[in-house]
Amino acid sequence: MKKDKKLNPLVMERFHYSTEQLIDKPFNWKQLYRLLNYLGPYVKNLLPASIITVLITTAIRLIIPIMIGVYALEKAIKEEKSISYLMWIVGGIAVLYVINYVANIYRIKWSNELGQKVIYDLRKHLFTHVQGLSHRFFDQRSAGSILVRIMNDTNSLQDLFTNGVINVFMDILMLFGVIVILFTLSPQLTLAVLVVLPLMFFISTTLRKSIRRSWQYMRLKQSKLNSHLNESIQGIRVTQSFTQEHENMAFFDGVNTENFEAWRLATKKSAMFRPLVDITNAVGTGVLLWYGAHLIQSGSLSLGQFVSFAFYIGMFWEPISRLGQLYNQLLMAMASSERIFEYLDELPIVHEKEKPLPLGDIKGHIQFDKVEFSYDDKRKALDGISLEMLPGQTIALVGHTGSGKSTIANLITRFYDPTAGSVRIDGKDLRDVSLTELRRQISVVLQDTFIFSGTIMENIRFGNPAATDEQVKAAAEAIGADKFIKKLPMGYETEVEERGNILSVGERQLLSFARALLADPRIIILDEATASIDTETEVQIQAALQTLLKGRTSIIIAHRLSTIRDSDKIFVLQQGEIIEEGNHDELMEHQGEYYRLIEAQFKVMKAI
């Protein structure tokens, strides 16, 4: 890279990426058993079918060398000198090859299907499980790291299930068959040739271990590269506005080089493996020829037996080499499955009782009774909150940043349970009622509206999947969102990307209001956007709010004076405690914290 600008080393230190550790765990039988349980649904169809094809192909491969060496060469040609005998054997071999061909096609088809299905099940299980986990789980992890486990870790198990399980069976069978046949043909020659076995063993274990480590190391570098790339693209706007492209590029260059070097080392080591195995084979073949010739001369081995023997020796190394590879594959799979099972063993902290109370249609009466809550068991986010919100009331929560407003909203939707005290809706403790029934009747409109990839129509329909197009449009009209939607190139059918980048902040807000209106909840929680929007949009949003909040218990984390002033009750929070409550006029008269907050807001507005 051209060094056209001097880099500040301090800036380079800002790049921190937590990468997974190199895992070189010992073999864990319990975990393997748990993993193999995923084969359960296939023990009656795909698994036995694949095993039968393996049995057929292995048996045929074991029979053919005997037919060539002992029967064709020795019996038909040397002893009987009969062409028709030879033709029968050749015909038999041809038939066996055809059967082998067909069985192989099905072996590959079925074992691949088995592998794919197991991974499909595992990924589905993992995704379903992760989706049901509590907010705390997602607080502690980045979306990227969760993605890696659901995709990469399950992928790395695919090979094990596609080839590993079936091949191990085939290889063990083959090895066993070959050894028995070799000893039957000539025990002396077998022992002589097997002197290279320790050499083979040494290469397999030592070199393979080192190869595996270098591939793992390469993956770590790759994951660092991925993280940097991910962050760079996600934050590209900020990078460009602070002109940090040069630093980004320099770091990228560094990681890219590291990745390249790691890859080069890994391929270099891998390339050494095959020639070393070939050398061992060559030594084995040398011993075979030299000692075999000696045995033939002394009359203790026939030529036909020798030929068959040579075939079998060729077949002997293949399963050994593959079993070594499988062992590596298993260790890698152990590392991945450990990460997968760690997620699967994670239980939702907030979970429904076995027999939850039916909630029915709620009125929207909310009570907090001496509620305490902490996210991390260290700092209290809520400290003894008691409050009441009556059905249909509009409640404003105000206070400095970090005072606990969003936490109150999180407890009403039961994303977390209180550490002490209780939250009740219509007199029922939230821990006793059905979670689905509860959340179905509450809508949350967040400051940063999440737009899903799809059309505008689909995004609004997210509030109520059963709604018709007309109902969606009616909701958008009631909120006043239809004006901007109609101006879009395809109207309601305009595609928006995941983050809704083509929409402005105000438009996204209106879209989320329409979504919430369509859900028609009894309780609505609204985190007002702090971003300043133009007066016209402000007026539009105020009107939309009136439609949205009418007849529902509404909790607003309020920033706009107009919302605060119109609300039935205001709770002022400070460090997790309610320090004042009342309506706007009462609190202004009191001249306490609320008064100071409003004064400060006025000063800011005047300054603007």
Ligand SMILES: Nc1ncnc2c1ncn2[C@@H]1O[C@H](COP(=O)(O)OP(=O)(O)OP(=O)(O)O)[C@@H](O)[C@H]1O
């Ligand atoms: N997921 C979390 N994990 C750990 N601590 C958290 C988490 N969310 C919030 N907190 C902490 O809990 C406290 C209360 O946060 P909360 O989000 O309720 O404040 P807030 O009043 O809504 O603030 P803001 O107006 O900035 O949104 C803060 O000290 C915050 O740092």
